[in-house]
Amino acid sequence: GIQVEQSPPDLILQEGANSTLRCNFSDSVNNLQWFHQNPWGQLINLFYIPSGTKQNGRLSATTVATERYSSLYISSSQTTDSGVYFCAPGDGTASKLTFGTGTRLQVTL
């Protein structure tokens, strides 16, 4: 199956700072999603982005399928951005998502 690596594993930001989270995957994909798991454990859909670039408020994501990576950019971070960010590509031949180990983000005042 697909191997997924996320970096960095942990990140501490001061409120207002910007950051880029990276996701590398080992095989072709037909689907890729980014999620935010908040401190209460809920999984929140951020982006469905098999290719290209999308923006939603302070967040944007880019997937370059031919180079097997995706990135999530967070601008002007807020304390409510704290939590774990997961990248989850979908297998090229199946529908299941393979989750990376996540980037744990803490935004401090």
Add this chain to the structure above:
Amino acid sequence: NAGVMQNPRHLVRRRGQEARLRCSPMKGHSHVYWYRQLPEEGLKFMVYLQKENIIDESGMPKERFSAEFPKEGPSILRIQQVVRGDSAAYFCASSKTSDNEQFFGPGTRLTVL
């Protein structure tokens, strides 16, 4: 437009008992997926179902675990004779088609005493 619903949200079982977890997909979605999240880990795929069919169960443990998605009613993940290692958060997701965006429910947190 209600999202994916799961119940119960928290479930406590003693070793050897059975656990039944329920998932109602979003309206208009006929594809259901179950994932498990062990403490401090990412989510791992368990099973993918469409109405009345199991499409992919490659992530399901070989024993004690089963899943169904009947023609009427919610999808059920059943764990027989639970052990402490089954303690985890179990998430259900649904999608409109097989390669569409998956939307996740709030999860069921299973604790085995």
